[in-house]
Amino acid sequence: MEAFTGYTFPLSENALKTEEIVRLTGPGFEDEIFRINQAFLKVNALAGYTVIERAVTTPEMGLKISKIFEKSEKTAFFVLTLGRGYEKIAETYRGDSLLYYLTDVIASEYTEMIAHVINNKIAEHASSLGLGSSNRYSPGYCGWKLSGQRTLFSFLPPIPCGIELTESCLMKPVKSISGAVAIGRNIKFQKYDCGICKDEGCLYRNKFIL
Amino acid sequence: MDNYIEKISICIQRGKVNFDSPYPPDMKGLPGADELTGEALQNGIKANEILTGAMIPAMGIVGEQFKDKKLFVPQVLMSAKAMNSALKHLKPYFSSGEIQRRGTFIIGTVAGDLHDIGKNLVSMMIEGSGWDVIDLGVDVKSEQFLEAVGSNPNAVLGMSALLTTTMESMEKSVRQIRESYPDLKILVGGAPLNSEFAKRIGANLYAPNPQVAVEYLNS
Numbered sequence: 001m002e003a004f005t006g007y008t009f010p011l012s013e014n015a016l017k018t019e020e021i022v023r024l025t026g027p028g029f030e031d032e033i034f035r036i037n038q039a040f041l042k043v044n045a046l047a048g049y050t051v052i053e054r055a056v057t058t059p060e061m062g063l064k065i066s067k068i069f070e071k072s073e074k075t076a077f078f079v080l081t082l083g084r085g086y087e088k089i090a091e092t093y094r095g096d097s098l099l100y101y102l103t104d105v106i107a108s109e110y111t112e113m114i115a116h117v118i119n120n121k122i123a124e125h126a127s128s129l130g131l132g133s134s135n136r137y138s139p140g141y142c143g144w145k146l147s148g149q150r151t152l153f154s155f156l157p158p159i160p161c162g163i164e165l166t167e168s169c170l171m172k173p174v175k176s177i178s179g180a181v182a183i184g185r186n187i188k189f190q191k192y193d194c195g196i197c198k199d200e201g202c203l204y205r206n207k208f209i210l
Numbered sequence: 211m212d213n214y215i216e217k218i219s220i221c222i223q224r225g226k227v228n229f230d231s232p233y234p235p236d237m238k239g240l241p242g243a244d245e246l247t248g249e250a251l252q253n254g255i256k257a258n259e260i261l262t263g264a265m266i267p268a269m270g271i272v273g274e275q276f277k278d279k280k281l282f283v284p285q286v287l288m289s290a291k292a293m294n295s296a297l298k299h300l301k302p303y304f305s306s307g308e309i310q311r312r313g314t315f316i317i318g319t320v321a322g323d324l325h326d327i328g329k330n331l332v333s334m335m336i337e338g339s340g341w342d343v344i345d346l347g348v349d350v351k352s353e354q355f356l357e358a359v360g361s362n363p364n365a366v367l368g369m370s371a372l373l374t375t376t377m378e379s380m381e382k383s384v385r386q387i388r389e390s391y392p393d394l395k396i397l398v399g400g401a402p403l404n405s406e407f408a409k410r411i412g413a414n415l416y417a418p419n420p421q422v423a424v425e426y427l428n429s
Contacts, residue, residue, distance in 0.1 A: 026282030028233055097330060098287045104327055146374045168322030168375040 004157050006048035007121070009114055011082075012041040016109055024105055029098070036089070036103050040110060043085030046161035047118040049078035051125070051183070056155070060148030065137050072182035073131065076122045077155045080114045081163050081176035082107055107175045115177045122181045123189070132187040138179035139169070152178055214250035215264045218243055218296060222268035222338075225288025227295045233288055244295035257303035260296070261340065269293055269338035273421035283331065290334035297337075311342040314365040315427065316358045318346030320383055323376035325400075332368065332399060335420035339428060352383040359391055366427060369413075371400040381411040388412050397423050 021033045056075040057066040069075060086107045093099035119136045126133035139148040149169040153160070163176050171178060220226075221243035224234050228244035241249075250260055272289040275281045303309045315336050319329050326348050337343045344362065346354055350369075359367060367387070371380045377400075384396055398413040408416035417423035 025284050028235065029284050031232075097290065097334065098284055100330075101283055101287055101327060140374060166322060168373055168379065170322065170324060170373060170375075174324060 002050045002052055002155075004048050004050045004160060005121075006046070006161065007118070009045040009047060009117060011043045011045060011110055014110075014113055014117070015041055016106065016113070021102075021106055021109065024109070025102060029102060032099060032102055033106070036093070036099065036106055039089045039092070040086075040106055043082055043089070043110075045080060045082050045085075045110065045114045047078065047080035047114055048156075048161055049076045049118060049122055049181075050156055051076045051122075052155055055182075055184075056180075058148055058151045060139065060145040060151060061137075062143030062145070065142055065144050068134055068137075068187070069180070069182045071184060071186050072134070073184035074126075075155075076125070076133075076181040076183060077152055077179070078118050078122065078136070078181070079156060079160045079163050079171075079176065079178045080111070080118050081161050081171070081173055082111055082114075083162060083173050086110075086175045087173050111175045111177055115179070119181060122183070126181075126183040126187075129183075131183050131185055133189065134182040134187050135190055136179045136181050138177060149178060152180065214246060214253065214255055215259065218246045218250065218260060218264040219268040221246060222265060222289055222292045222296065223271055225285055225292050227288065227292045242295065243292040244298070247296040247299040251299060257300050258309045261300060261309055265293055265296055265338070266340050269335065270424070273335055273339075273424055277419050277421040286331065287334070290331075290338055293334075293338040312340040312428065313342070314344060314362045315341045315368060316344045316346065316355070316362060316365050317368040317370070318350035318355060318358075319348040319370045319372075320376050320379040321349055321351045322379050323371050323373055324348045325370070325372035328372065328400065329368075329370040332370070332417070332420045332423055335424055336368075336427060339424045341427060352386040355383055355387055356390060359387060359394060366395040366397065368397045368399065368417075368423065371398070371403065374402050377402060377407065384411045384413055397426065399423065 016037060018030055018034050022030060052075045055070055055072045057069045090103050093103045123133045137144055139152060140146040146169045149165055153165055163171050166172060224237060226237045226242040228242035231242055232238050247260060272286055276286050317329060317333050319325055333343050333345050344358055346358055359365060369380055371377050380398060396413045397415045397417050398408050399417045403416055405416045415426050
């Protein structure tokens, strides 16, 4: 098993501003957002990645993602999670539909932000070797079947960052992301990569994702 | 009378729950759907008039606006809260039979799936359109759906899935339920689904948003 490089990211060091969240929720709930966001600042996100020293493609990746990864020389598999910290906050607000929804939105934003950070860490690692790196890809998106989670997790230590897969390939704790980044001399980051996916309704369509 | 009906309708459309609620900011310090419904009943306005003249049409407008992306989810949730605060006053009239629900809607997220935000939103919108809603929660097994349908013979069933893997659970549940209840109306929803999938598994409707489900139920 290749080494797993782990990180702890206190959300307080990457705090979202209320106005950043308001862009997603609409105006009128700034006080509620501020209050919930304060609770998130006590959460430590966990993340980590493993670099496999070869190109890895799996049947579940689908043709389009496989085409990118088959050109790679190394393959990084990563996971990240807000852990139990998020679940405790969500439990606090579960009984109030508005606060529960706002908690979910804020958690999703922090999760994406940490995914961005870990993607940067992998890109820095690739750069230090004089190699390029791709966008991050995750099971469930861009044609990569969700059942591919099992293969992805097989490249990681058992229960990485405390994340377990359910029978339906849902990650627990929720608000976790797993994925892969291709690394190699001929690998480049694509600013917009939605051209490889047919999902017109995707939440991330045409959003800038490093 | 019209004044109360109109005011309750506006409170629900704007998400003004009660006097203490600071939302929406321009209605701060005014009575909300809660107080106005109580006052309307005290002033002799019929419960049915409040339900069918104010509450249900107001939630219909909210649903349309949400479908047209003119409202954010929190605004819809506030409208649903305002609706619920008004509904609370009507409970005795439902119990006495003076007013009736349009029917019973059973909803749940299928086995293996723990997502509930979308399900909750649909649940609130359907309740707001005059239906009694039985929410089975998340990770609902076929047996639980079957038991609920068995206990509510004329109900309509709604199922939610947010994962491609749990779409398989949905298919399995629909097929199992269809064996016992071939004529049951089943609605399905969730981000990875589409109309073709709904048709293939034997569901009656794929609802891409809550309003489509409401319109189907009320048609």
